[in-house]
Every structure is written in structure tokens, then in C-alpha cells.
Amino acid sequence: MYMKRQISDSEKRILITQHRSTDGKIYCFIDNEPIDDENTIQFDHIDPYAKSEDTSLDNIAPVCKNHNLAKKDMSLSEYRDKLSIERLFKSKEENGKQLKLNDVLESKFNSEYGFVVKYDYDKTNDSISLKFYSDTNQIKLPEVKKYPVFECPITKLKFFYAQIPVVNILNDGKEESEIELQPRPLIIDHFWNLYRHLRVNTQLQPSICRIEGNNPIFVFDGQHKAAARIWAGAKFLDVKVFIEPDVIKLMKTNLVAHDKLKQLRFYSSILADKLAQIYGVNWQKYMETADKKTEKGFCSFVKYSETSTDENPVKQLEAYIVESILKHSENKMLPFIAPENKTGKQYAISRDSLKKYYFRYFVASPPLDIEFDSKDDFRNQEIENNIKLLNILAEITLINKWDPDSNSTEHKKADRIYRAGSVMAWFPLLRNIIFNKLDLMASETDRILFRVISEDKWKLIEIFVNKMFSHKIWVDKDPNIDIIIGNKKSELTKDLFKDKGLTDKWVLGLI
Numbered sequence: 001m002y003m004k005r006q007i008s009d010s011e012k013r014i015l016i017t018q019h020r021s022t023d024g025k026i027y028c029f030i031d032n033e034p035i036d037d038e039n040t041i042q043f044d045h046i047d048p049y050a051k052s053e054d055t056s057l058d059n060i061a062p063v064c065k066n067h068n069l070a071k072k073d074m075s076l077s078e079y080r081d082k083l084s085i086e087r088l089f090k091s092k093e094e095n096g097k098q099l100k101l102n103d104v105l106e107s108k109f110n111s112e113y114g115f116v117v118k119y120d121y122d123k124t125n126d127s128i129s130l131k132f133y134s135d136t137n138q139i140k141l142p143e144v145k146k147y148p149v150f151e152c153p154i155t156k157l158k159f160f161y162a163q164i165p166v167v168n169i170l171n172d173g174k175e176e177s178e179i180e181l182q183p184r185p186l187i188i189d190h191f192w193n194l195y196r197h198l199r200v201n202t203q204l205q206p207s208i209c210r211i212e213g214n215n216p217i218f219v220f221d222g223q224h225k226a227a228a229r230i231w232a233g234a235k236f237l238d239v240k241v242f243i244e245p246d247v248i249k250l251m252k253t254n255l256v257a258h259d260k261l262k263q264l265r266f267y268s269s270i271l272a273d274k275l276a277q278i279y280g281v282n283w284q285k286y287m288e289t290a291d292k293k294t295e296k297g298f299c300s301f302v303k304y305s306e307t308s309t310d311e312n313p314v315k316q317l318e319a320y321i322v323e324s325i326l327k328h329s330e331n332k333m334l335p336f337i338a339p340e341n342k343t344g345k346q347y348a349i350s351r352d353s354l355k356k357y358y359f360r361y362f363v364a365s366p367p368l369d370i371e372f373d374s375k376d377d378f379r380n381q382e383i384e385n386n387i388k389l390l391n392i393l394a395e396i397t398l399i400n401k402w403d404p405d406s407n408s409t410e411h412k413k414a415d416r417i418y419r420a421g422s423v424m425a426w427f428p429l430l431r432n433i434i435f436n437k438l439d440l441m442a443s444e445t446d447r448i449l450f451r452v453i454s455e456d457k458w459k460l461i462e463i464f465v466n467k468m469f470s471h472k473i474w475v476d477k478d479p480n481i482d483i484i485i486g487n488k489k490s491e492l493t494k495d496l497f498k499d500k501g502l503t504d505k506w507v508l509g510l511i
């Protein structure tokens, strides 16, 4: 998320004057259409990487109401670029083709790219000097650069690192030729996520290339990175270049990596998608490893990755699962949950209490060692199931009942249900009841909702949740009840529940 700064009314007036065109109109930054009703003009940042102390208005532009709404948390230039990326992909699709690195070059440079690089490899001194041409006919004097050459200790392949002009690269291999080291098309989501990431972050790994004959430098791995940087306006690219490598051998190495990479586009796991968004380059690097792709695998990959500067990935995972449940548009519990760092009488429960006393029972704690999208991966279902369960609770205990401004019997009951000591006692009770009704095995206690649950089972769960909250303890006039459940010592409430007869056996009708 980029830094947003507040714009005062007087600044708005200055901006309107600045952006008023000679025809008297103000134009939307996104599509350059005039904004007819000036009262609806909104302003936002053009560039996502604005310093917080930057007081200049240069980075702010007008946007129409609809585009401002549609762009969500993106900066103006990001949103405009997103639309043009989508157009580019669409135009290829309409012609029955898929987008590749060369198409991105074409759309940026209009045939002024793919220029030849001539080289002279000095084997005795382990160095290579390169002539970068900047026109097709090689009339302009080329820029000359020299780099040290290294050798792979395993395969003896020679290579060098460099920063090269983007007009001197091409995607590796023509579609009709047999040797095509980079046969994959660009994937729009992946391209877009990397683009966004690389606009505000440094590119950590170079793209991988080869040099051979009188050609441009061919990029055969890291195509998305290269395309994203070029789209963002980069003139140079960080590369690792193999010198006249055994192409067949490289092809085999690369195809092994591709087979693994293919999975990427099929991941329907929302967690995998989220990780790709948060971790950008690191996620891509992880995708290129041969391991099966799991939450656990990714967390340890980030932990041991030398380039890692990321926050604890397990915490990120946890936070994301919880957020996906709480912030889901169908979550009926949400209005009753106090937002972060807010408490107060109007809310039934805080996020903190839910994290501490609810999610520990109903979300399998990450990181799991289960392959994304495999037959054993039920993260998506778990998130849906939690929303269902919270909705059942909201319907039975809160909706049309919770009303802190009144002193109604219904509100008093709801208030008693959500007191600190209460939730610490009935959340585990609820866990036991669901565990029993789903006929689970002891080994499954820590992943109760991590599965497909039939509608019949949900009806059953609802019946027993109703029964739990029909117990007389919730309306009993005994003042000691309120004293005990107001206490944060869960043992006291658990004993109270037992004394009053609210136990899992009672709910389940076993006594």
C-alpha cells in the first residue's frame, strides 16, 4: 500500500486550477475523459512510491468518481497501467495468441528493439567484452562494456552478470523453431503482481539469458520479471548470461522447472494467491524450486532465503486466514466485532478475543504440510465453514437481540454469552459438540472445520448450537453468574457451567 497524504480544500483549489485544460475542462487521469460535474472530482496519488514528507502536489492528479472507486487501493498510475495490461492481454487473446516477452517489447518500443550484441570472449583472462548496438542497421556506434566471466563448478558452463539495455534482449526462441527455451506465455495475474511489486521494490534475482552468435541476448528464464520491469519503464535489465551454452542441456534443465511452474496457474487456493501477492519475487523463486508447494514449505523457504527481508511468514498466514473469515462480505458476525484497537460497550466481542479463544479451535494452525490444491487441501473450505459457523452463532445469539442501548432481556442474554469468561468456556464446548456431530477421530481435533461439511451436518450443528443457548444459565437471575463470567479466569466459568449443568453431555442429550 502506498503512502497517502491528505489534501486540504485550498490545495484542491490549486490542483483544479493547475489541471484545468485550455478548453476549460478537467480531465480524468485514467482515461483522459472530461469530468463534467466538477463537484465530483476526486484526487489521488499518481506514483505509489511517494515520500511521506513530500508536500509537492506534482504527484497528485484528478480522477473521476467511478475510476476512483474502481481503482481501490491502487495509485493512479498503477490503475492506469493495470487497464493497459489487461487491454494488451485481451488483444492477443482475440487473435488466438498468448502474450510473451517480445509482445511487451513491441508494445513499448514499436519494432525498435531486439538489437544485436556482438561479443569477444577472452578465455585466457576470463573476461568478455560486449558491443551493444542501438539500431537495426548497426550504423550508430555501439556502447562497449567488459565483464568478468565465471564458471559453474558442476557443469563448467561459463557465465557473466550484467545490467544490459532492454532493447538488446529477446525472448528465447521463435515459436516455429525447434529450439525454444522459453515456451511459456505470460500469465496476467503473475505479471501484474510482479509489476506492482517491482515498482516499489528492488529486483532481487536477475533474469537468466544466453548469448550466442550475432544475436540479441536471449532471455530464457525470469520472463515475468523482465516483462514487468519493462512495462514499468525500465531501460536496463539485471541479467545472468550463459556464454554459448549447450542449448539442449539447458532446455532440459529449464523444462523441469517449467513442469513445476505450470502448477502456478492452477492454484485455486486463495492462500497461494495471497502469498504470491505479499511475497512477490520470493514466491516466484519458491515456485521455481522442485519441492511440493505447501504453506510449510514456503515459510521455511522464506526463512532460509538469503535475500529475505520479510516479516514472519507464519504470522502473515495466520493473519490472512483470520482476515479472510472476518472481513468476508457474508460474515454476519462482523458488525458485532470490535475493530482493531477499539473496544466498548457497543460490540459483543473483540478481534483479540476471537483470535485467542475462537480461532485456536476452528482454524488449523499454519503452516500446514499439505500440497496446495491437492485432494487433502481444505483451506478454502475451512474459511467458508468458519463463516458459516459464525453466521449460525450470529443468527442465534446476536442478530435482533444485541442492543446495548436497551435493557432488554434478549440483550442481557446476549451480553452474558459474550462476556470474557463465558466465551473462554463455551467456545471449547462448541468445539466438542461439533467434533462429536461430525464423527471425527481424535487425530482431527485440531482441524475440525478443515473439511467438506454436508448441509445435513450443518443443520445438525445448528440444532445443537440452539440447544446450547437455550440453557437456563443464560437467563438465570443468580447474580453470582455475572460476577464469575466477568472474570477472565476460564477455570472459574468452566466450574460454574458444570455446576449449572451446561456441559457437552447435556447439549448432546447424553444425560
Ligand SMILES: [Zn+2]
Pocket: 028, 029, 030, 031, 033, 063, 064, 065, 066, 067
Ligand atoms: Zn475516469
